[in-house]
Amino acid sequence: MTTLGFIGLGIMGGPMSGHLAAAGHTVRGYDVHPEAIAKLTAAGGIAATGIADAAADADVVITMLPNHPQVEDVVLGPDGVLAAARPGTLLVDMSTIRPETSVEVASAAAEKGIRVLDAPVSGGQAGAEQAALSIMVGGEEADFAAARPLLEAVGRTIVHVGPHGAGQVVKAANQLVVGGIYGLVAEAIVLMEASGVDAKTGLDVLAGGLAANRILELKRESMVAREFRPGFRIDLHHKDMGIALAAARQADVSLPLTGLVAQLVAAGRSMGYGDLDHSALLKVTEGLSGR
Ligand code: NAD
Numbered sequence: 001m002t003t004l005g006f007i008g009l010g011i012m013g014g015p016m017s018g019h020l021a022a023a024g025h026t027v028r029g030y031d032v033h034p035e036a037i038a039k040l041t042a043a044g045g046i047a048a049t050g051i052a053d054a055a056a057d058a059d060v061v062i063t064m065l066p067n068h069p070q071v072e073d074v075v076l077g078p079d080g081v082l083a084a085a086r087p088g089t090l091l092v093d094m095s096t097i098r099p100e101t102s103v104e105v106a107s108a109a110a111e112k113g114i115r116v117l118d119a120p121v122s123g124g125q126a127g128a129e130q131a132a133l134s135i136m137v138g139g140e141e142a143d144f145a146a147a148r149p150l151l152e153a154v155g156r157t158i159v160h161v162g163p164h165g166a167g168q169v170v171k172a173a174n175q176l177v178v179g180g181i182y183g184l185v186a187e188a189i190v191l192m193e194a195s196g197v198d199a200k201t202g203l204d205v206l207a208g209g210l211a212a213n214r215i216l217e218l219k220r221e222s223m224v225a226r227e228f229r230p231g232f233r234i235d236l237h238h239k240d241m242g243i244a245l246a247a248a249r250q251a252d253v254s255l256p257l258t259g260l261v262a263q264l265v266a267a268g269r270s271m272g273y274g275d276l277d278h279s280a281l282l283k284v285t286e287g288l289s290g291r
Contacts, residue, residue, distance in 0.1 A: 004060050029045045061092070075105050203224065237265050
């Protein structure tokens with residue numbers, strides 16, 4: 001069994017750290033919100049008093065934080081993971097952040113003898129709660145092999161996709177596809193409702209044909225019912241579309257649909273839906289037609 005530090009116990013990190021504790025690992029968890037730590041202790045984890053307390057005695061430190069500034073603070077900061085952890089510790093950053101920060105973190109960690117993987121996830125809150133996440137991992141093959149048994153406690157599809165930062169590139173690709181599908185499902189609902197067709201019945205048919213996908217499968221009922229409790233907040237998807245567009249620029253490629261989806265998500269944020277689930281792209285699409 002492994003001694004783990006887990007930092008960032010939110011919508012995703014909360015259930016993920018709980019699964020690791022339930023699997024018998026020693027999990028010392030920390031979050032800036034004490035109520036998030038209380039949930040982990042109720043699930044069998046241990047409350048850490050801060051980042052250093054979570055990282056100091058850990059064999060593996062997992063971070064699940066909103067974005068790159070938080071990862072930089074928590075990992076590189078004066079009281080951060082690199083300052084506290086022992087050489088040989090493995091840091092697995094499961095946050096979705098820009099690839100270049102993953103590369104920078106890995107290089108700063110290497111100077112202290114700390115190994116790093118970028119291991120962002122897909123599958124949403126339900127995937128985290130059911131330990132069924134897809135995990136795309138960048139970094140050294142040997143470190144991936146070492147982390148794999150732990151990742152199996154939270155995920156089902158666990159793939160080493162390349163060197164440091166590659167996990168984040170694959171996650172950016174995932175997010176542009178997910179955003180595009182939400183946008184198109186929203187357009188399908190608006191079209192059917194405006195034409196006097198029952199959208200739920202229509203989507204049931206779509207879910208059985210070539211248009212079938214996980215979003216139709218899992219979210220069609222809540223979308224038609226206008227239930228937009230997160231889940232995955234529009235604000236976070238806005239961050240991810242920025243990462244995807246920056247990665248496209250870095251790779252010198254043109255992704256026109258990604259640009260369009262990014263603008264749709266940005267509109268959701270400007271319209272005040274940032275804290276709603278990203279399925280609220282339906283509200284943005286309705287707004288475009290004055291509905
Ligand atoms: P969240 O906001 O619910 O959780 C983040 C947690 O980090 C919060 O509890 C916050 O208090 C904590 N935190 C922030 N700064 C901190 C600090 N300096 N020290 C300690 N704790 C700190 O977000 P989430 O939905 O769990 O997402 C986490 C990451 O996973 C994001 O990068 C997101 O893009 C990604 N992700 C989310 C989903 C989803 O469906 N929610 C799916 C896949 C990937």
